[in-house]
Amino acid sequence: MTGQTTLRQRVISELLDTLRADGGVRVVTGDPGCGRTTFLEHAARLFRAGPVRHVRPPGGRAGEVLSDALATAGTVPLLVCVDDAHLWDAASRAVLGQAAARARSARVGLLLTVPGHRPVDPELAALPVLRLGPLTAGDAARLVDDATDGVVHPAVREDVVSAAEGNPALLLALVHRLSPAQLAGHRALPRPLADGEVLAAVARGGLAGVPPERAGLLLTAAAALRATGEPDADADLVLRADGTGATEPLPEVLVRAGDRIRFRSPLLGRAVYAGAPAERRRAAHRALAGALPDPDGVLALLHRSWAVTRDAPALADALARAAAAPALPPVLRHRALTRAAALTPDDAARVQRCTAAAEQAVLAGHPSEALRLLDTARSRPAPPSARGGAELLRGTVLLADGPVDDARESFLLAAALLAATDPEAAATATLGAADAAWSAGDPVTCLDVLTPVPVAPVPGAGAAPSHEAVLGDHRDGMRAVLLGRFDRAAEPLRRVVGRGLSGDEPERLLRSASAALMLGDVTTARRAGARALAAARTHGRTALEPRALEYLAYAELRAGHHQLARTHAEEGLRTAARTGQRNTAAHHHAALALAASIEGEKEVVAEHVTAALRTARRHGLAQAAALAQWAAARADLGAGRPREAADRLGPLVRPGARRGHFAVWMLAVPCFVEAAAVAGRPEHARAVVEDFALWAACGADPQAPAQLLRCRALLAAPEAADALYRRALERHEDTAGDFERARTELLYGKWLRRRRRLREARARLGEALMGFERCGAHPWVRQTAAELRAGGAAPAGGEAGTLSRLTPQQLRIARCVAEGATNREVALSLSVSTRTVDYHLRNVFATLGLRSRVELVRLVEHAEKTGARL
Structure with missing residues (x-):
């Protein structure tokens, strides 16, 4: 089963759960290449509650065909599948709308597919919509493995997954574009990987029918989105820069909501930009730069940077200065520094700007982009301090999302390069190498890395301790723990804990939580973890949140508070996925497996154990x-x-x-x-x-x-x-x-x-x-x-039919369902698969003797009103 099938099956399981019970209708839609037809085929194969009828474009016989299909419905549920309903004529679509109104009462499930990059036809506009989202990174990676028989190099797989942005058709098109040598990592990949030709092939007819005189407006909108990295842009800016006098966008392709404008499908925006000639792209950026009110603002400078064709040191300097603005979000700062690096002729300055851009990419949750920038930095000659900074960041990225042995080597190289010029950064790198060796379970290397080195004295009586001194204490305490000398570990680790808790710096608070866990002081570890989480959110350090939640989860596990640990790990798993930290996600999966093992949820345990081991082994x-x-x-x-x-x-x-x-x-x-x-x-x-x-x-x-x-x-x-x-x-x-x-x-x-x-x-x-x-x-x-x-004693049991008979996970799911959540929404909120939710929900119905969701809602409402024990 492919990764694409795995994802779709989760969605289908939730959908069919509803259709089997009560019938109903869904209009299935999504971006070009999202797999609407494949989704319908899978739904038909998985629907075993009754017959399945596929209705093709009827050529004037829509009413007869659908009436015949609905007439077969009786006590046995029926699933009717209609692919590409937008291709039917208006009269036939009207019949579809009428059939949809009859579907629930007739115990018929009706699935229609329409493209998501155009408005839904009026005859179908009132029907409930199921939009197919992009593949997750994990499912996309599995689809690449299936398509290449597993011979793809891991780095190439990540590049393909990143470029496809979760679109299954684009993912497969990129795989088929590459030669066996490129897939194996023996030859360089084409840049850009998703070029105009590939994107146009996947978008197919999504841009058909656009008048030639409006093509410039589409390109201007696509260029505006390229600068911000957001899903929408300033509508007035786009219309001013277009220069054709248009007052409204194209409703078939562009959508305006208030003062914002966006493409109906982000894939179409990518195809428009990549398929345009280079000079026309530069002209669009020049027009946007000229239409902005602040010519020295970061957006205007970004557009100017895409309008030039050679090195531009003055513009690069201006971009670097603009990127230093404190209120700038990491995504925009990353774009500004990336463009500044590209326009910088001096190698040392370019390396520093690539590294700074990579750091912002990490904060924005794009580790693969950070590694690409660091690869660029590594390919340029630069002084040791600049190279050391780049390797230090590379180690940090890999420690959260990559092979930890590679992270260790990057940290060690950084420590060697920075020792002479930046002892504090060298100490950070050394401790990072120890962290990587610890994660790998290599105590010998960990001890070797932690060999004591002189720590610079803290200047000034009563002065605040330097960060280097904090790192030195953590290093000494960690080494003593590895040697089993807790008598020697206690004093330096307590200093680490105290110094971290005396301020609000997220990194020091994380060190405090780690040190407290090594000391076995779980109460302080919980406090430091909670403070680190709050500080990371206050300072906008999103990339640090998963680690703070990891320490919180482990501290609660050590304290015996398994359900609290579960809460932290579920949030940490979502944050780790959002910020691209698979290693941290593996630890959250392990924590969730440990919590579920207490509660006896074997399916949940197995799911999280499998997920943790998949990344851990890789x-x-x-x-x-x-x-x-x-x-x-x-x-x-x-x-x-x-x-x-x-x-x-x-x-x-x-x-x-x-x-x-x-x-x-x-x-x-x-x-x-x-x-x-x-x-x-x-x-x-x-x-x-x-x-x-x-x-x-x-x-x-x-x-x-x-x-x-x-x-x-x-x-x-x-x-x-x-x-x-x-x-x-x-x-x-x-x-x-x-x-x-x-x-x-x-x-x-x-x-x-x-x-x-x-x-x-x-x-x-x-x-x-x-x-x-x-x-x-x-x-x-x-x-x-x-x-x-x-032994002759009978324990008191829960009253039959009450919620007290459910496990905690079953109770959580029952409450979510009673509040109206679909199985897929429950799965997303609890960080489990829809299949697991389906499994637990069947057990809930069996345990409580219920036959429908309606009965479950009534039971939960009754329990809440009467104050029954839940």
């Missing part, structure tokens, strides 16, 4: 991979599959070449010991318990001392286990988190029941049940309830 993210595997194992353990959990975790926690990430394996040890003991393999766990004891003694994990006692109890002789379980419960009193305490209560309760100490067992199991219910750990609730029943 980019060498050992930490994210280990967390995802731990989540999968914990889901196995909760579902009563201890042998599978032990088999999955064994290689990650036991000594050997396959042991997982050094910052994760010790966190997963208690899960492995429990799985091994319950599976009847206690001998497999004894060695790792002694390793875990060293970790627990460090004081970096508040839960570890109680978990260690629980692990020892699981492996101990009967005469010793009782006291160990009691001591473990006493240590749990010192820490927050219902889940870990409830797990100890459950295991102790099981131990007591098997020794016929039933009254004590029921007391422990009752405490465990309440703890698991508080944190929504439904698999463990079921295990505990079974143990209580086996």
Whole structure:
């Protein structure tokens, strides 16, 4: 199945869910090349509730054909598919409109497709529209892999995905344009990759019928959009610059809303600009520059830059000065600096401007564009300081969205280039290399990178500590943690935490959150993460938000607040996707898998584990991979599959070449010991318990001392286990988190029941049940309830038909659906696939004995009005 099919199937699943139940109609539309016909074909194949009828252009027989199709509808749902309804004559389209009104009452689903780059015909204008959006980056990448049998070079794939902007037809056209050598990365790609010929072929007849005298207006509008990078432009500016005296745009192609103007399809705007002769493009930019009120403003300067044909140092300098305006958004600043670099003849200055433009591209959420600019900088001769700055930024980009080994090498090169001229930047690069080695799970390299170097003294008594001193403390603390010397790590890491929390600089606050997590101070880590998130938003540093949310999610997980962790990770996943940070997204997927493993949502766990591992394996993210595997194992353990959990975790926690990430394996040890003991393999766990004891003694994990006692109890002789379980419960009193305490209560309760100490067992199991219910750990609730029943006690169950019987995820979905959200809208809000929502919704209906969404809405409304427990 192709990536395109994967995306469309998600949308189709949501659509067919509605059509199966109640019938209805959708007008499916979208940009040229979006795959309307393919969408219809997939919908027909996936609709299994009844027959499917394809109605072709009728040539005057529309009423007869549709009446015949609708007459077959009865108790069995019917799906009628009409492709390219805009090609029908007006009378036939009127019949379609009448058929649409009958569709719901007749339990008929009616799907019509029309192009999205022209107004919907009046006969169909009142019908509900389903617009096919662009492919996600992940689905587009999979479509490229399918089309090339997986032989495409990763960098080429990213270039193609970026140039296609999610359009399936354009994506395939670009792939077919490239030779095998270009696809494999052995030869340079054509620039621009999506040229006028390719864009015109995909746009096909989208511009047909435009009068020649109005072509200039289209080009002027396309040139105006090129400068801003926004979906619309100033309508009055475009009409003034056009110079033909036109007072209104072309409604078939251009749409005006108030004082803004836009193309009905962005693809058409790209095709207009790329297909125009170079001199006409330059003339359009000159006209726009002249029509702007401020000749020295950034927009006027940008248009002038596209009107010149050679180096223009004075114009480049003016653009660089304009880009420094504080209120300028990153997208516009990036464009100004990119053009300034292109017009700069001096190599050193060009490299610096390329690097500055790349930094703005990162802030705007375009890492692939940043890397292209840095490639340009790397190809030019420049002094070490300029080259070092470019490599430092390259490492930063790759650490968030690329192979972390490559990020490490860029950081190390930057540190070497900057050591003599900028010690503070060199220290930043060194710590970045350590971060990359940490992500890769390479402690040897991490320690080597963190070899102590002299830190410049802080000048002036009472002066604020330099950023270099903060980095030095973080480096020293991180090295001590890797060596297991937490006694040496505490002081420098606490200084990092304190200095970060004393201000509102997002980067320092992120360092504070990281340092607090290494110290095991989850309360401070949560505080620093929340402050970093607020500071990033206040300062417009959107690219830092996913990392702040990552630290928040992990801190909540460490504190045992799994649902809060889920909330942060869901938001972080959306922000990471928006800013092009796949590595950070992988960590959010891992956090979501860990949270879902508590709640027993196996489909959600599997989905997030797969997503995390896909990026982790491609980019060498050992930490994210280990967390995802731990989540999968914990889901196995909760579902009563201890042998599978032990088999999955064994290689990650036991000594050997396959042991997982050094910052994760010790966190997963208690899960492995429990799985091994319950599976009847206690001998497999004894060695790792002694390793875990060293970790627990460090004081970096508040839960570890109680978990260690629980692990020892699981492996101990009967005469010793009782006291160990009691001591473990006493240590749990010192820490927050219902889940870990409830797990100890459950295991102790099981131990007591098997020794016929039933009254004590029921007391422990009752405490465990309440703890698991508080944190929504439904698999463990079921295990505990079974143990209580086996011991002669019946746990109280939820009233039949009430929402209390749903899992937290099912309850979230039920509430969203009751508020009128479609399955696709629910999936987007919860960062899961529509298929997962469909799966959970079927379970909701089965659990509550419901037959329709209407009944679900009534049940939710009743619960809210009566104050029933949700």
